[in-house]
Amino acid sequence: MSVPVLLAVTGAPWEADVVRRTERAPGIRVVRRCVDLADVMAAAASGQARAVLLADDLARLTSDAVSALHTRGIAVLALVDPTENGAPFGAEDRLSRMGIERILPADVSPEDLGRAVTDAVESGPPASLSHFGGGFVPLTPETAGNPQPVYTQGSGRVIAVWGPTGAPGRTTVAVGLACELAVKGVPTLLADADVYGGTVAQLLGMLDETSGLAAAARSASSGSLDMVMLAKHARQVEPHLLVLTGLSRADRWTELRPAAIESIWSAARMLAPVTVVDVSFCIETDEEISFDSLAPRRNGATVATLEEADEVIVVGTADPVGLTRLIRAIHEVRAIVPSVNLRVVVNRVRSGSLGSSPADAVGEALTQYAGVQPAALLPYDLNAVDTAMSRGRSLAESAKSSKLRKSLQQLAGTIAKELVG
Structure with a gap:
């Protein structure tokens, strides 16, 4: 026939x-x-x-x-x-x-x-990627015959994970959240856009000198970036997780221009229902007024990501210094992006400098001085983090029953429900 x-x-x-x-x-x-x-x-x-x-x-x-x-x-x-x-x-x-x-x-x-x-x-x-309604499903024997959730085409959400200086755990939260979403069957793109010292690749055991995000930026600058090209620049590390690795050296920050970054997130919305972006702490724009001509913007990629994001997860630590920085950071990001949708995550919650009820102390401080309530309180779980880091694996693989992993599961569950709600 x-x-x-x-x-x-x-x-x-x-x-x-x-x-x-x-x-x-x-x-x-x-x-x-x-x-x-x-x-x-x-x-x-x-x-x-x-x-x-x-x-x-x-x-x-x-x-x-x-x-x-x-x-x-x-x-x-x-x-x-x-x-x-x-x-x-x-x-x-x-x-x-x-x-x-x-x-x-x-x-x-x-x-x-x-x-x-x-x-x-x-x-x-x-057989590489089967695209559907705003997402991707890698074709494997396990997933080929299973029905997948349907997402509205082009409506993928971009979630920026940001926080103040002092290493509050932005990358830990970004990697953990992306991995937990992937475990729940949500096709997820994890991108490392930290121009000061990205470590997503290292945390996941991807030790190479090639930056997927920089390659995507070059494609965007030449006008050749689309959903398929973006998928080619990313690396698949789990059945539902693609990773755009970051810069191998901090002095390569000029490769991530704001215009290219905006194009990347636009293509990401077509590729995956959710894109989690780990960004730098600094959002100062002083370099723009230090030159008579148009100046390069080291923090431009971070600011552009915050402006393009549907939601910003602000990460801080549960200690007096960390909370002070977190409260200031919330006001700073609101000044840069007034309409931003914030979700506050407090990391390393433990008894000690905040008294015997650290959760209550965190909630009271954020309510009084920032007008927000924390969306998640992540426990201080050094053993789980050390185990994951030493093995170059996610918490979902190396510390399945840890308290930190369970808290990240709850956060991912909330976001996953919102995606299909």
């Missing part, structure tokens, strides 16, 4: 030749000639085709459209100018980054065309 195919090559200089070759191609049958992408999507929704053959310059063709076709079980093939040489940022490279699995020259023979369409249909969509 021949494979039903949609043909969308209207306006291409080689349209007539392609139509003749397609009609003579063995094993396939053109059920409809589409004039534009909207026509393709409408025909695909009707279920009348199993493959789409389109021109490389089809207007409004995006990775989202390709993903939507793959979701319907439709193979996507593209025809490019016969002189295309596959150069970087050329038509073939661009189509490949969109997730199109077969790219053929427009003068392909009818026999090769029929064979390519048949093979693409039999092989199914690419």
